[in-house]
Amino acid sequence: MEKPKMNYLKTFLLGFGFFGVSVIWSVYNAFVPLFLDERFGLHAGFISFIMVLDNIAALVIQPPLGIFSDRMRSPIGRRLPFIVVGAPVAAGVFGLIPHAQVLPLFIFSCITLLLAMAFWRTPVVALMPDITPSEHRSPANGVINLMGGLGTVLATLIGGPLYNINPAYPFYLGGGLVTLAAILVLIFIREPKEYIASKLHLADKAEGSQMETNVLKNISNVFTQKDKSALFILLSILLWFIAWNALETFFTLYGVNHLGLSGGDSAFQISYTGLSFMLMAIPAGILARKFKRKRVISAGLWIMIATMILIYLIPGNILLTKFASLMGSGFYIISIILIVAGFGWALINVNSLPMVVDMTDDERIGTYTGLYYFFSQLAATIGPVLFGWSIQLAGNNYRLMMVIAPIFFFLAFLTMLGVKKGEAKPVSVPESEV
Structure with missing residues (x-):
């Protein structure tokens, strides 16, 4: 009996879908807060509210779309x-955001982008487990996240200098790259034959157990299961994404307001995290296959806790000790710490989705991918608002977020202790293939 193998070429090509998603959101999270601060003069609390409007919509849209795509x-x-539908609409509206000169139009453009992105994000991510055997899903997700990291690096490494030239240029870059990424996925990726039909219809293949189309019912089922592993992994995802999304949303403002960096240089620093994440993505999946996903995720959580505490404890002038200049921006002590943080985040993020989808069967992969995004988007809604208002109430002290973030990473570590399932499933090969 020959074990199914991982197709690295196909996985890399599929990764262009996640590459496109990462480019869009990296540019969005890096520069939209700067527009809100500099163009419209909003404070951190109000910026956080606007930045989570997209996440609220995704919270409602993405889980049902995961079920619908199943x-x-x-x-x-x-x-x-x-x-086919979502990617071109997202690319088009993304280029319009920097040209919105009044706040209502700006918010409308952002919401339109979100609706388009939410339409295709869960289905494109669910493609990975669709075409990948269980034991290879962590390494495959490493490849996918490598491509996502590449998107983040390009968006921030190139986007930072482009923003200094013209604030609209990073958005043009993002729109063009997401269009290219979607075209490559559509050309080279073919879904399993059992999910292709001659005409569009909805299918319920499981006899006697129709798939739930109610998202809240699916969440309720997770809470009422005798084994609480799915509940604990989803709570862990909620907690660590609360910390991560808040850091991602406010880091450019932290760099500008606390460290005194320019907007472009502050955004450039994020590229160091993206680069190290990209380099660690495949090794993170391989490590999980060898040492188990739960252990690797837990190690990543402790790395994140340590790096955030270091950034808080080290004075700003020492964090900005400069070693070199790259593309008009600096390589500082904080850059090194952010590189280490990227390694830690790869250990966490690469292995979390495989743990979730390996708690169900292949027919419900989209449903559980939707649950993954429900909790991650709920975190993306809670995190920036919680951090934003905390910062504002502390007199716009952006350094405070380096205290709050480790608390949530530690709580995520505690909930991970309750996860007993989600490792790679034993390989089974149908008799017809033996």
């Missing part, structure tokens, strides 16, 4: 139709 049948599969 049931979709079309000539090109159950996931790809969502990319």
Whole structure:
């Protein structure tokens, strides 16, 4: 009996979908807060509210779309139709955001972007477990996140200097790259044949147990299961994403307001985290296959706790000790710490989705991917608001977020202790393939 192997080329090509998602959100999170601060003069609390409007919409949209894509049948599969519709709309509206000169139009552009991105994000991520055997899902997700890290690096490494030239240029870059990424996925990725039909329809294959289309019902099922592993991993995802999304949202403002960096240089610092994340993505998956996903995630959480505490404890003037200049921006002590943080985040993020989808069967991968995004988007809603108002109430003390973040990473470590399932499943090969 020959074990199914991982197709690295196909996985890399699929990774372009996540590459496009990462480019869009990296540019969005790095520069939209700067627009809100500099163009519209908003304070941290109000910025956080606007930055989570997209997450609130995603919270409502993405889980049902994961369920819907599980049931979709079309000539090109159950996931790809969502990319055909969502990606070009997202790319087009993204280029309009920097040209919105009045706040209502700016917010409307951001919400339109979110709706388009939410339409295809869950289905494109669910493609990875669709085409990858269980034991290879952590390494495969490493490849996917490598491509996502590449998107983050390009968005911030190139986007920072472009922003200094013209604030609209990073958005043009993002729109162009997401269009290219979607085209590559549509050309080279083919879904499993059992999910392709001659005409569009909805399918319920499981006899006697129809798939729930109610997201809240699916969440309720997770809470009422005898084994609480799914509940604990989803709570862990909620907690660590509260910390991560808040850091991602406010780091450029932290760099500008606390460290005194320029907007472009502050955004450039994020590229160091993205670069190290990208380099660690594949090793993180391989380590999980060898040492188990839970252990690797827990190690990543402790790395994140240590790096955030270090940034808080080290004085700003020492954090900005400069070693070199790169593309008009600096390489500082804080850059080194952010590189280490990227390694830690890779250990966490690469292995969390495989743990979630390996708590269910192949028919419900989209449903559980939707649950993954429900909790991560709930975190993306709570995190920036919690951190934003905390910062504002502390007199716009952006350094405070380096205290709050480790608390949530530690709480995530505690909930991970309750996770007993989610490791790679034993390989089974159908008799017809033996």
